[in-house]
Amino acid sequence: MRNDLPPRRPGGVRTRLLSVIGVVGVGAVVGSLLLWHAQVGDFLGLAADKEPVVSTVSAPAVGAPPATTPSTLATETPTRRPTYPPSTPTTPTRTPSTTPTKKSTTRPVVREESISGLSPKLKARLKKAMAAAKADGITISITSARRSATKQQRLLNAAIKKYGSYKLATRWVLPPKYSAHVQGKAVDIGPAAAMTWLNKNGWRYGVCRRYDNEPWHFEALTAPGTKCPPREPHAVAKAD
Numbered sequence: 738m739r740n741d742l743p744p745r746r747p748g749g750v751r752t753r754l755l756s757v758i759g760v761v762g763v764g765a766v767v768g769s770l771l772l773w774h775a776q777v778g779d780f781l782g783l784a785a786d787k788e789p790v791v792s793t794v795s796a797p798a799v800g801a802p803p804a805t806t807p808s809t810l811a812t813e814t815p816t817r818r819p820t821y822p823p824s825t826p827t828t829p830t831r832t833p834s835t836t837p838t839k840k841s842t843t844r845p846v847v848r849e850e851s852i853s854g855l856s857p858k859l860k861a862r863l864k865k866a867m868a869a870a871k872a873d874g875i876t877i878s879i880t881s882a883r884r885s886a887t888k889q890q891r892l893l894n895a896a897i898k899k900y901g902s903y904k905l906a907t908r909w910v911l912p913p914k915y916s917a918h919v920q921g922k923a924v925d926i927g928p929a930a931a932m933t934w935l936n937k938n939g940w941r942y943g944v945c946r947r948y949d950n951e952p953w954h955f956e957a958l959t960a961p962g963t964k965c966p967p968r969e970p971h972a973v974a975k976a977d
């Protein structure tokens with residue numbers, strides 16, 4: 738009996754050891770799989786126990802973007818996901834959902850060459866004139882419509898340098914507070930053929946050339962279908 742026992746024991750120990758190693762190994766694999774699953778669940782926002790944390794913490798957590806703890810990480814992913822595509826290039830940190838819409842609504846970018854910044858009256862008249870010119874084979878191009886006061890001042894400063902005095906400069910470029918361009922009530926057009934066409938036909942649409950020295954400059958100076966007023970030699974900066 739005793740002679741039979743020793744050879745069995747090592748074998749028994751080996752099998753036990755192997756089974757223990759096997760159990761530990763399987764346990765490790767299962768454990769890591771569970772951990773991995775939990776992490777994936779976190780990333781996908783599927784962890785059921787973290788849902789209530791999202792709703793309670795989400796309001797104050799929006800202002801603090803860099804999230805390190807698991808709870809805030811869980812709040813970041815669901816709240817940011819819908820707003821990220823439009824906001825990532827421009828606003829990386831603060832209030833990603835509101836800033837881009839504010840920019841697009843409160844700051845309409847009006848190009849100087851577009852008629853969209855003109856007064857409704859001049860814009861409507863000019864559109865009709867442009868269509869009629871096109872029917873005659875003439876394309877009216879807008880070189881300058883509404884200008885910002887800043888741009889107008891810059892043009893005036895350049896004109897003062899060019900003509901040598903304020904008085905001479907204002908024959909060509911009025912100060913911002915007198916400029917019809919800044920009010921959206923004047924338009925400069927081109928090329929020469931378009932100037933000639935509009936000078937001849939503009940009265941039909943109530944659009945008139947105003948100055949002798951500026952064949953490109955037109956304003957809504959008369960009722961459509963009535964004669965344009967006499968031209969002025971050049972612009973004058975009125976003192977008021």
Ligand SMILES: [Zn+2]
Pocket residue numbers: 918923924925951953954955
């Ligand atoms: Zn002009």
